[in-house]
Amino acid sequence: MTDFATAPATAPATGRADRSAPESLLVVAAHPDDIEFCVSGTVMNWIARGTSVTYCIVTDGGAGGYDEKLPRQAMADLRRAEQTHSAKLSGVRDVRFLGHPDSFVEPSVELRRDLCRVIRQVRPQRAIIPSPEINWGRLADLHPDHRAVGDAALRAVYPEARNPFAHPELLKQEGLEPWIVPELWLMTGPTPNQYVDVTAVFARKVEALRLHTSQTAHFDDLAGLLRKWLAEHGRAAGLPAGRLAEAFQIVDGG
Numbered sequence: 001m002t003d004f005a006t007a008p009a010t011a012p013a014t015g016r017a018d019r020s021a022p023e024s025l026l027v028v029a030a031h032p033d034d035i036e037f038c039v040s041g042t043v044m045n046w047i048a049r050g051t052s053v054t055y056c057i058v059t060d061g062g063a064g065g066y067d068e069k070l071p072r073q074a075m076a077d078l079r080r081a082e083q084t085h086s087a088k089l090s091g092v093r094d095v096r097f098l099g100h101p102d103s104f105v106e107p108s109v110e111l112r113r114d115l116c117r118v119i120r121q122v123r124p125q126r127a128i129i130p131s132p133e134i135n136w137g138r139l140a141d142l143h144p145d146h147r148a149v150g151d152a153a154l155r156a157v158y159p160e161a162r163n164p165f166a167h168p169e170l171l172k173q174e175g176l177e178p179w180i181v182p183e184l185w186l187m188t189g190p191t192p193n194q195y196v197d198v199t200a201v202f203a204r205k206v207e208a209l210r211l212h213t214s215q216t217a218h219f220d221d222l223a224g225l226l227r228k229w230l231a232e233h234g235r236a237a238g239l240p241a242g243r244l245a246e247a248f249q250i251v252d253g254g
Helices: 034-038 040-047 072-090 109-122 144-160 168-172 199-210 222-236
Strands: 004-006 024-029 052-059 094-100 126-130 183-187 194-197 245-252
Touching: 024 034, 024 040, 024 109, 024 144, 034 040, 034 072, 034 199, 040 052, 040 072, 040 194, 040 199, 040 245, 052 072, 052 109, 052 144, 072 094, 072 199, 094 109, 109 144, 109 168, 126 144, 144 183, 194 222, 199 222, 222 245
Parallel strands: 024 052, 024 126, 052 094, 126 183
Antiparallel strands: 004 194, 183 245, 194 245
């Protein structure tokens, strides 16, 4: 069975998208644990096929957690460690933290410059970023940091990372040549048009998410929650009963 399923004909078509595992992938997320919740199964599938993966986490995660006695900086340090260990379980060794304040993200010039820097350093064939659109179908997708990071990352991908005159210090002072990201995959958006079957790696996805102990220890049935969400995507993709999928909207970057 193929790992991929295109959404029903009512969803927007993408035309030229290459759905095979890319040579290199950059995943941009607002917080530690966002990737594990949303797309880590897809990442695991592609790593198994040879994809080189970089994670870029925008915030320090300092506003997360449930322990009021834990100092906020301690929380940020803890979440950084959790993300690093979780990424290793998924097969990702290159994890970059931009350290912007959690819950206060704006698509600022500074953030877009930081993201352009990472894009030009990594030079990915594909990027996964949060959707800047509101997804009214699920409360967990409504965090404003997600949409702000999606907005900033979208601007960084197009047009800034490819434009030698945008953030000129990246080229003149750091020697980072412009880069065109050929393909963009949006996560947590309202109009997915591509699904990836992650049934085979579901147990490892749950294990990777459990390593974010500060965020998930309070769940009575974390695996059940994930299974419910991913089964919804599987049904939307038209996969056989019991299959689990992650959802994306593909945007051709050419």
